[in-house]
Amino acid sequence: MKLRFLVLIAAILFSSLSSAQKSIHDYHYIFVPDQFEFLKGKDQYQVNSLVRFLFKKHGFNAYIGDELPLALKKQPCKGLYADVQGIENFMHTKVQISIKDCYGEVLFTSPEGKSKDKNYRKAYHGAVREAFEAIAALNVKQLPLSVLEDTVEQPDEEETEVETEEAAEVEVEVQEEAPVAIELQGELDAEVIEAVKVIHLVYKDYELIKKGRVYQVLYKGEQIGTAEPTQEANVYKVNTTQFTGMGYEGNKAFRLERAIEGLEQTISMLFKPKQ
Known part of the structure; x- marks a missing residue:
């Protein structure tokens, strides 16, 4: 009986993951705001820039803040919307990443990412990276922007990528x-x-x-x-x-x-x- 219950739970989770993956694949871009509600300023600790970078790295056409082209602003339901929530915790810095559609419906929520680092920037970056592992596992490849009615410039690709998670001095x-x-x-x-x-x-x-x-x-x-x-x-x-x-x-x-x-x-x- 217990084994049957676990199998049922696993099937439900797999079905939910498959549904989320399929629906996320149906969109052309993802928008990252230049400020999340739990932070005090625009791109504080470069958290927003990191989130945009990770989305681009893992198959999304990601834009942040004012860089979203007018043509895409006119087609908001062609895109997804990223949000990061800070979770209050005395011992750790914790975050969760949500992906929503243009109606505010949550299509995917990551597990909590956490860090014990006492440096705010390192802590938030570590927690975001850990939370993002679940999104990377979805293997998303968003639809090309070229199929949209208006011509849209692709977001610039980074010329180089530094592989070290915490670089010493560059x-x-x-x-x-x-x-x-x-x-x-x-x-x-x-x-x-x-x-x-x-x-x-x-x-x-x-x-x-x-x-x-x-x-x-x-x-x-x-x-x-x-x-x-x-x-x-x-x-x-x-x-x-x-x-x-x-x-x-x-x-x-x-x-x-x-x-x-x-x-x-x-x-x-x-x-x-x-x-």
Whole structure:
């Protein structure tokens, strides 16, 4: 009797997995938001970029945030929608990944991924990778975008892929206004860095991570604010939970003039690539 019950449960699980796999195969793309609800900012700890990277790596036509073409925005039910939920736990960092259709119906939910790492970025990346193993096992190959009515540009493929899960120190060529070679700290996920072409600068316990036009300001691995460009070239307005100020970009470095409440004098913080 017990064996028959286990066989029945296994059959139900297999049927559900097959159904999810078949339905996910019927879509042309998957959209990853640039911020998940459980995080405090856009692409905090590069979690969203990592999720997009893993979807692309495992057979999905993945887009993140504003990069979704207008032609696909007009056909929302041709696509899937990714979500990551953070699960509160005192001992571990835990996440689950869900895949939904345009009506919000959940087509697949991964098992929990977890990590004991005390560094937030490493912990979230490790948990996401563990949760994603179940999605990779689906062997998805989404329908080509070319069959859609409008011409749609394929998301750019990464030129290279770093195989190490936690790279020690790598050197990245960054194309912004001019080529910049920057050595990255090992705690950053090398695959995600290569995918999104970030700039990473450090000053003591503070970090600046630039992706696109905006810098994320971190203190001891946790994001505390941003540095956003002004109308003046290479000048940034800095707002954090600790301080405000102005930033000046140039010569492969970033000088932050930090304002101190009650004083006219500012403190200069010079961020440079890690030596």
